[in-house]
Amino acid sequence: MSVTETLNEGLKRGYQIVIPAGDLDAKVNEKLKEAQPEVEMKGFRKGKVPLALLKKQFGQRVMGEAIQETIDGAMGKHFEESGDRPALQPEIKMTNEDWKEGDDVEVSVAYEALPEIPEVDLKGIKLEKLVAKADDASVAEALDNLAESAQxxxxxxxxxxxxxxxxxxxxxxxxxxxxxxxxxxxxxxxxxxxxxxxxxxxxxxxxxxxxxxxxxxxxxxxxxxxxxxxxxxxxxxxxxxxxxxxxxKAELNDELAKQFGAEDLEALKGQVKERLEAEYAGAARAVQKRALLDALDGVVSFELPPSLLDAEAGQIAHQLWHEENPDVEGHDHPEIEATDEHKKLAERRVRLGLLLAELGQKAEIEVTDAEMTQAIMNQARQYPGQERQFFEFVQQNAQMQQQLRAPIFEDKVIDYVFELADVSEKEVSKEDLEKAVEALDDI
Incomplete structure (x- = not known):
């Protein structure tokens, strides 16, 4: 088998693979011999079917398997030796379309390699963590809302x-x-x-x-x-x-507190304060995360795979179109073209996505089975009475699993970077925190 490089421009790669007919025939015979002891056929005892008859009966199917396995093996060896990581599934096609048994098999392989990600001095990144405390007025407002809900x-x-x-x-x-x-x-x-x-x-x-x-x-x-x-x-x-x-409106008293699972009104006030400060912490994390992504975007620059950029820009354009046209469901709509704005946003997302993936891989960050199970359970709650079916659907759908795993992985990488970065705390009011959150755009 020979592998010849046909393209090496930027991140684009191309190869021509030639599999000699003799090698394929030998592989087919090897696979048939492995299966021979278990084959039963009318007129023959189990395991005694002649190889020639097996080849006539199953040769074409086994030939396809042999070609696929040979190509997969060649590409696996190539990626291991070259260190390339394809951005998307490589495009593989047979180039001698008039192939017949006894001919060599000629295959072209094309893909875009993921770029080398430059090292980033994470300890040199300076971030500000906003800290907001729940004051008495905020707690009182939240309690009033509870009283109204407990009508x-x-x-x-x-x-x-x-x-x-x-x-x-x-x-x-x-x-x-x-x-x-x-x-x-x-x-x-x-x-x-x-x-x-x-x-x-x-x-x-x-x-x-x-x-x-x-x-x-x-x-x-x-x-x-x-x-x-x-x-x-x-x-x-x-x-x-x-x-x-x-x-x-219900009265703010111990009886109301017990309706919400607290021992008395003071205990309820404490619970409300904790919940508010947890909400503030979540909002502050969103602000800090944006600051981190902005900082990373400003210190890294590398070539991006065009296929990833096009796919991301198309997805952004499609999502925004549906947000502007909420009455249209499904994909029964005109073709949506990505604008320069969509492409610019796609560049940022792809660049940061690749960088975070690299940081997570080097730090050996993984999403645990327990974390995935929790994520699936959270999603399953949206389908009351059909939780089991949802679990089974996710188990059988690799794309859905990736959609659930990706945000968990990203959050774990972000937390990892927060630990290494130079983070200073700044106490702010609830109003200042709200303004900071409002200032976040949709990137």
């Missing part, structure tokens, strides 16, 4: 008509074709008007009702209703309004 309802003045947002306590009995149906009746049911808890049209007909009113609510079950015996049917619910209650 209570208080009886309205007797004779007051209900309105959207009120809670009505009702007895109801539903009938279809004059007959009560299973699950269509309840007593002392608390229903918040406007909440969309019941089928469309039900709650609207109770707006304006007073305690003591009898209301016949006429509705039609949706055609896709979960109970097939009710889907699309007209129904009447005889409702008795027993109380009308107005929403009222």
């Amino acid at each position: 209570n309802f208080e009886d309205r003045k007797k004779g007051t008509k209900s309105k959207s947002g009120d809670q009505v306590v009702i007895d109801f009995a539903g009938k279809v074709d004059g007959e009560l149906f299973e699950g269509g009746s309840a007593e002392d049911f608390p229903l918040v008007l406007g909440s969309g808890s019941f089928i469309p049209g039900f709650e609207d007909q109770l707006i304006g009702a007073k305690a003591g009113d009898e209301v016949a609510v006429n509705v039609t079950f949706p055609a896709e209703y979960q109970a097939e015996n009710l889907a699309g049917k007209e129904a009447v619910f005889d409702c008795t309004v027993k109380a009308v209650k107005a929403p009222a």
Whole structure:
């Protein structure tokens, strides 16, 4: 087998591989002999099928395997000796298209090599870490929001008509074709008007009702209703309004604290403060990460593989187009051309992506099985009732695994660089931190 270099310009590489017919024939015979003891064929005992017959029966398929294995072996040896790492899957194609058995096989291989990444003095990078503390006013504001979310309802003045947002306590009995149906009746049911808890049209007909009113609510079950015996049917619910209650903010006290799993109000305040400061820390990390990426982008420069740049620019253009056209789903839209702005952004992303990958590889940073499992679990929560199917999908989809692994790996590399860089802390107010976050663009 001979390997001849045909292209070496920048990061582009090209090779011509010639596999002699004799070598291929020998490899085919070797593979058939390995399989011979296990082959069964009518008229022959197991393992006694003649090699010539095996070759006639399976030779073409085995020949394809032999060609692929030979090319893979040659490229593996080439990458090991040259140190090249292809940016994308090499393009491999057979050049003697009129090939027939007994001919040499001629194959062309083309790829773009990943560039050499220059060393970076990480200890020389100066960064500022913003630190914001949760003050009493912020904690009080967060507690007020909790009190509003833990909404209570208080009886309205007797004779007051209900309105959207009120809670009505009702007895109801539903009938279809004059007959009560299973699950269509309840007593002392608390229903918040406007909440969309019941089928469309039900709650609207109770707006304006007073305690003591009898209301016949006429509705039609949706055609896709979960109970097939009710889907699309007209129904009447005889409702008795027993109380009308107005929403009222819960009081900030120990009882409210217990609703949120705290022992008392002071403990809840402590939990709220911790949560706020965790949010501030996350925002500060985003600001610090941007500063780090800006710093790295300013100290490294190297040639970038055109194929990676084109792919990234196309992805950016496609993503931004969909953000501007949220009503269009899927890919049924005109071809989207990457602009100079998209290409400039792609250069930054590809350069930093390659640099972070190199730093992570040299530092032997890896994403653990536990970290991947946690990432999959977090994603699976978006599909309630289908978590198992999602897990199986990810296990069988290498691209999805990479999409989940990549951000974890990047965060671990960023943390690694933070540890080596010269980082100074600066205490700021919540407002200053918010301004710093707002100043971040979409890069």
